[in-house]
Amino acid sequence: MSPRLYLASQSPRRHQLLEQLGADFVVLDVDVPEQRAPGESPHDYVSRVARDKARAGLAALAHAGDALVLGADTEVVLDDDEVFGKPRDAADAAAMLRRLSGRTHAVVSAVWLVGSGGERCEVCVSQVRFATLDEPAIAAYVATGEPFGKAGAYAIQGRGAAMVEHLDGSYSGVMGLPLFETARLLRRGGISPAG
Numbered sequence: 001m002s003p004r005l006y007l008a009s010q011s012p013r014r015h016q017l018l019e020q021l022g023a024d025f026v027v028l029d030v031d032v033p034e035q036r037a038p039g040e041s042p043h044d045y046v047s048r049v050a051r052d053k054a055r056a057g058l059a060a061l062a063h064a065g066d067a068l069v070l071g072a073d074t075e076v077v078l079d080d081d082e083v084f085g086k087p088r089d090a091a092d093a094a095a096m097l098r099r100l101s102g103r104t105h106a107v108v109s110a111v112w113l114v115g116s117g118g119e120r121c122e123v124c125v126s127q128v129r130f131a132t133l134d135e136p137a138i139a140a141y142v143a144t145g146e147p148f149g150k151a152g153a154y155a156i157q158g159r160g161a162a163m164v165e166h167l168d169g170s171y172s173g174v175m176g177l178p179l180f181e182t183a184r185l186l187r188r189g190g191i192s193p194a195g
């Protein structure tokens with residue numbers, strides 16, 4: 001029998017993406033601070049936060065047994081070092097979109113699978129080229145409300161798709177849960193999501 005699978009995430013996108021793999025899972029509510037430490041690389045930061053979400057989920061289980069917990073984190077990275085998380089407000093969202101306009105940025109998504117028997121991780125990096133956006137376009141997009149709760153203030157799966165000129169990498173990774181890498185993690189953890 002497969003181990004029980006939990007997803008430590010409140011992101012509706014992550015729930016939907018994990019369902020797409022055909023996995024049976026239970027959602028756990030965790031609250032992990034997302035703050036980059038001084039000198040921490042974007043890659044290490046994203047990976048650490050994803051790991052802490054998964055570990056917090058495992059710690060929240062009364063009887064972990066052979067349970068496995070998935071945790072994920074996604075951030076937008078510009079010029080290798082500037083990290084854009086979820087915007088604080090409309091002005092912050094507009095400022096992020098202005099910076100992304102006409103340029104290529106990276107979207108880094110990390111996934112951890114943790115259990116009492118061990119921990120595994122995958123990190124997926126995608127390159128996204130944005131169209132040039134003028135102020136009315138930025139204001140109109142922010143007014144849709146879509147940027148809120150999304151790293152980098154856009155959603156590739158929503159109206160934000162109109163701003164994405166080119167994607168080199170993983171569509172599901174940009175959306176928050178890289179499915180190829182997640183499926184590989186689950187298989188290695190003894191879970192066959194596709195049945």
Ligand SMILES: Cc1cn([C@H]2C[C@H](O)[C@@H](COP(=O)(O)OP(=O)(O)OP(=O)(O)O)O2)c(=O)[nH]c1=O
Nearest residue numbers: 009010011073074150151154155156174175176
């Ligand atoms: C770039 C991009 C991000 N996102 C989302 C995915 C993530 O939900 C969010 C990044 O924030 P995260 O901190 O990775 O995740 P979260 O706070 O939404 O959920 P949880 O910590 O409970 O798992 O941005 C999109 O939905 N579409 C996109 O195109």
